[in-house]
Amino acid sequence: MTLRLEGVSHAYDGRAVLRDVDLELSEHRIGVIGANGSGKSTLARTLNGLVLPDSGRVLLDGLNTRRHAREIRRRVGFVFSDASAQIVMPTVAEDVAIGLRRSGLSADEQRARVDAVLERHGLAGHRDHPAHLLSGGQRQMLALASVLVTRPEVLVCDEPTTLLDLRNTAVIEETLRALPQQVVLLTHHLDALTAFDRVLVMDEGRVVFDGAPAEAIAYYTALMRPDADTGHTASGGPRPDAAGAQPDPGAEAGPRASGGGLRP
Numbered sequence: 001m002t003l004r005l006e007g008v009s010h011a012y013d014g015r016a017v018l019r020d021v022d023l024e025l026s027e028h029r030i031g032v033i034g035a036n037g038s039g040k041s042t043l044a045r046t047l048n049g050l051v052l053p054d055s056g057r058v059l060l061d062g063l064n065t066r067r068h069a070r071e072i073r074r075r076v077g078f079v080f081s082d083a084s085a086q087i088v089m090p091t092v093a094e095d096v097a098i099g100l101r102r103s104g105l106s107a108d109e110q111r112a113r114v115d116a117v118l119e120r121h122g123l124a125g126h127r128d129h130p131a132h133l134l135s136g137g138q139r140q141m142l143a144l145a146s147v148l149v150t151r152p153e154v155l156v157c158d159e160p161t162t163l164l165d166l167r168n169t170a171v172i173e174e175t176l177r178a179l180p181q182q183v184v185l186l187t188h189h190l191d192a193l194t195a196f197d198r199v200l201v202m203d204e205g206r207v208v209f210d211g212a213p214a215e216a217i218a219y220y221t222a223l224m225r226p227d228a229d230t231g232h233t234a235s236g237g238p239r240p241d242a243a244g245a246q247p248d249p250g251a252e253a254g255p256r257a258s259g260g261g262l263r264p
């Protein structure tokens with residue numbers, strides 16, 4: 001199961017938001033960090049065809065999001081920051097069940113699957129409660145359950161804990177950690193990424209660092225310092241000047257198809 005971005009660029013109203021991004025995403029746990037407006041959400045949305053790139057292509061095991069959006073959306077689940085925007089049915093169980101309506105499963109099978117997911121995610125006691133009465137943390141867990149019930153192979157989570165308190169953040173992050181699925185997590189909660197396999201740092205529509213969590217977090221932290229030199233060099237990438245944070249441009253961060261390390 002590999003997601004591949006090839007020369008992906010995208011603009012809104014003539015303003016470039018993704019600039020020639022090449023990535024091969026096959027690791028189990030991939031983090032994406034970057035300032036507000038750096039293009040994280042747009043990148044994430046290209047992964048399941050919610051955004052079709054202006055140029056380049058996004059492939060899931062060779063299926064192009066431009067031509068196979070439905071199949072890809074079935075295999076790549078998406079969780080947003082604001083769970084309320086994702087909850088569409090009145091009760092908890094109905095909201096989880098709605099994703100199965102075209103699954104071909106019998107009513108009994110659907111009910112069993114819904115109940116199992118509610119049980120696993122601590123929502124069984126809220127089965128028939130109005131979804132809007134859940135707490136913020138429970139609502140996010142419901143949004144997650146409603147996606148997981150469809151058994152996607154990849155879960156893309158766009159800042160799923162941004163609106164949550166510390167405790168609920170920890171609960172959601174622990175849930176994500178335990179999933180068998182591949183997870184692509186966009187977050188400002190850097191602590192969540194320490195055990196990840198790979199972390200991408202985005203800046204102005206580019207992946208400016210791609211490597212191990214500690215190095216990526218150091219790179220990003222240096223980039224975000226108020227006194228950091230945010231001037232972009234002729235080669236396009238910012239060069240935060242912090243000891244230990246700057247990867248050696250000559251040393252690749254990993255054997256990735258996209259090159260790894262600091263991207264030119």
Ligand SMILES: Nc1ncnc2c1ncn2[C@@H]1O[C@H](COP(=O)(O)OP(=O)(O)O)[C@@H](O)[C@H]1O
Binds near residue numbers: 013034035040
């Ligand atoms: N639907 C849209 N229409 C117009 N501009 C958008 C839209 N979505 C995002 N943008 C702009 O694109 C840039 C990147 O946004 P986004 O991908 O959401 O970044 P991030 O998730 O890193 O904050 C921002 O300047 C944002 O305002």
Ligand SMILES: [Mg+2]
Binds near residue numbers: 040042158
């Ligand atoms: Mg975003």
